[in-house]
Amino acid sequence: MFRKFLHTVLFVPAVALPAAAFELPAPIDDADYIQSDPELAAIGRLLFYDKVLSGNRNISCGTCHHHDLNGADGLSLGIGEGGEGIGRDRSPGYEEMRIHARIPRSAPPIWNLGHKGISSVFHDGRLQLGDRWGNGFDSPAEDWLPKGLTSILAVQALFPITSHDEMAGNPGENEIADAVVPRLDGGWPIIAARIREIPAYVRMFSAAYDHVNGPEDITIVEIANAIGAFEAQEWQSHDSDFDAYVAGDDTALDAPEMRGMELFFGAAQCSTCHSGPLFTDQQFHALALPHFGPGKTRPWDPVPRDIGRMLKTDDLADAYRFRTPSLRNVALTAPYGHNGSMPTLEAMIRHHVDPAASLAAWTPEMAGLPDVPWLSTADFVMREDTLEDARMLARVEVDLPPLTDTEIGELVAFLECLTGRTAAERPMGRPDAVPSGLPVD
Known part of the structure; x- marks a missing residue:
């Protein structure tokens, strides 16, 4: 993402590929993780x-x-x-x-x-x-x-x-x-x-x-x-097709994934924020995702909204900013956004490209909310607050170039190739029982 207001970006060693006009993040190995007994x-x-x-x-x-x-x-x-x-x-x-x-x-x-x-x-x-x-x-x-x-x-x-x-x-x-x-x-x-x-x-x-x-x-x-x-x-995962490509396997990515990678690190400007080996700058950015639910509020806030990073800093400049998520295994973790407002990767990309249009077109059906009858009347009350939407849009910090449907599809293909090949094969897994004797979900 291109930010109108620049912040410190996490710079890491990069792997240069002669055929590409950009540099790729350095590969990850087990030594990059906290060593656990x-x-x-x-x-x-x-x-x-x-x-x-x-x-x-x-x-x-x-x-x-x-x-x-x-x-x-x-x-x-x-x-x-x-x-x-x-x-x-x-x-x-x-x-x-x-x-x-x-x-x-x-x-x-x-x-x-x-x-x-x-x-x-x-x-x-x-x-x-x-x-x-x-x-x-x-x-x-x-x-x-x-x-x-x-x-x-x-x-x-x-x-x-x-x-x-x-x-x-x-x-x-x-x-x-x-x-x-x-x-x-x-x-x-x-x-x-x-x-x-x-x-x-x-x-x-x-x-x-x-x-x-x-x-x-x-x-x-x-x-x-x-x-x-x-x-x-x-929860370590660094064996995706993308990792294989960075390690030298030129056949690891197919043509749409390659084009998506070129867009991601090039014209689409995604890597401005989704940088480094984990695909996050670990900074905070405002995207104007739609408010719904109870909100993350301070005791004196009169409406059920979420002002994001400002809750931590009390700095108005941080209003509606949220931490850039890592994109590794992102295809496995829908829905997207700090409140899960975007059900698919395609929807999330389209929101980045045009937050105002996405916010205007958003419907409650896009939220993955199990029915809770005694809460449902308040779930989407903030969608009626056009002034709050205007405040969020005024804080937006992304300004991406237009993307065609084909280019969005190629970006989705690239994001899907960030899924670890062994992501579903965790080394320890869920236990069948625990020492307290309580049931295990």
């Missing part, structure tokens, strides 16, 4: 799918980042705490335990987040590397973040379990939901206490950590580091 990752795999980490013991990390759904949930806006099932078949729950709101943003795929080049996560980058608080991370926990966390993935694992709508549940329902009201770190000791009460976890942690000699030595830090180790190891 296999024994620790094995514990993290179980914790990732264990609902004991949630306030009401009814949802796990894997519910919204499932192996069967390529590390995501296939929904525009997720159904969190209180729901049942996974993906498009997930129900919103029943009676007093039903969901109170949709998750305001799409569940981000977790492919390649263990890459050493990752410097921020979440759609608004509210967790990033930095030493503002003296602990190596700039996060919502600020200086409450415990010491000893070994990666940004370990830190990230701490936050969904503090969110009422995602995993904690609602105040009055359980001790974790109550504990995170005054301070978001209030629930972490309670979760650790739950794990300490499960003998199988105590045995595994004692074997994996030299400093863990008994249940009392297991804290939220050991738990988060295990989950981070699993995610870093499990």
